[in-house]
Amino acid sequence: xxxxxxxxxxxxxxxxxxxxxxxxxxxxxxxxxxxxxxxxxxxxxxxxxxxxxxxxxxxxxxxxxxxxxxxxxxxxxxxxxxxxxxxxxxxxxxxxxxxxxxxxxxxxxxxxxxxxxxxxxxxxxxxxxxxxxxxxxxxxxxxxxxxxxxxx
Numbered sequence: 171x172x173x174x175x176x177x178x179x180x181x182x183x184x185x186x187x188x189x190x191x192x193x194x195x196x197x198x199x200x201x202x203x204x205x206x207x208x209x210x211x212x213x214x215x216x217x218x219x220x221x222x223x224x225x226x227x228x229x230x231x232x233x234x235x236x237x238x239x240x241x242x243x244x245x246x247x248x249x250x251x252x253x254x255x256x257x258x259x260x261x262x263x264x265x266x267x268x269x270x271x272x273x274x275x276x277x278x279x280x281x282x283x284x285x286x287x288x289x290x291x292x293x294x295x296x297x298x299x300x301x302x303x304x305x306x307x308x309x310x311x312x313x314x315x316x317x318x319x320x321x322x
Contacts, residue, residue, distance in 0.1 A: 188321055195317060196227035199309045207302040216295055218288045219244070219306030221281035226314035230321070234279050235314035239272075241307050243279025246271045248303065251286045252296065261290035 200223060204214050214220065222244070226235045233239055247268040254264045264286035272278045285303075289296055 191320065192227045192230075192317060195313045196223055199223040199227065199306075199313050202309050203302055203306040206305045210298040210301055212295060212298050212302055216288055216292055217299060217302045217306060218247075218282070218285040219303055219310065221284060222279070222306065222310045223313065225281055226310040227317065230314040230317035234281075235310070237311045237315075239277045239279040240311050240314075241304075242275060242277035243268075243272050243282035244285065244303060244307050246275070246277065247282040247285040248289075248300075251289050254286075255289070255293065255296070261286040264290075 200214070200220065203217060203219060203223070207214055207217050222240060225232070226240070229235060234243075247265070250264050250268050250271065251261075254267070265283040268286065269278075269280070269283055272282070289299065
């Protein structure tokens with residue numbers, strides 16, 4: 171089991187400021203990903219990184235928001251999705267395999283488990299999702315890193 175540091179959450183006015191800053195970073199991150207998604211004509215709801223940005227903005231202290239977990243978690247899920255797509259495996263099996271692989275490699279990032287479902291529902295998007303997905307990972311890593319520094 172992953173241990174989580176006991177992080178002091180500010181209260182009062184400072185707590186409100188922290189919440190507003192986190193929400194602002196979430197919105198800015200989404201807008202950046204939308205911009206990149208627009209370049210490849212990909213609707214935002216089909217980019218499997220929204221939940222990653224939400225996690226990075228609301229719980230930046232979790233290991234699941236650190237660069238290794240975010241990038242490797244999505245890379246594992248995306249790679250398994252491509253590999254298993256050729257074998258016509260159900261998305262739920264691919265997602266479970268991705269979570270197992272993430273646990274084995276100590277790169278657990280639960281939002282990445284959404285990738286097989288989105289790409290199974292829209293197989294025509296596989297090539298167009300690469301750029302916004304990994305750009306979104308970089309944005310999420312930057313957001314969580316900045317928020318960790320600001321709130322620690």
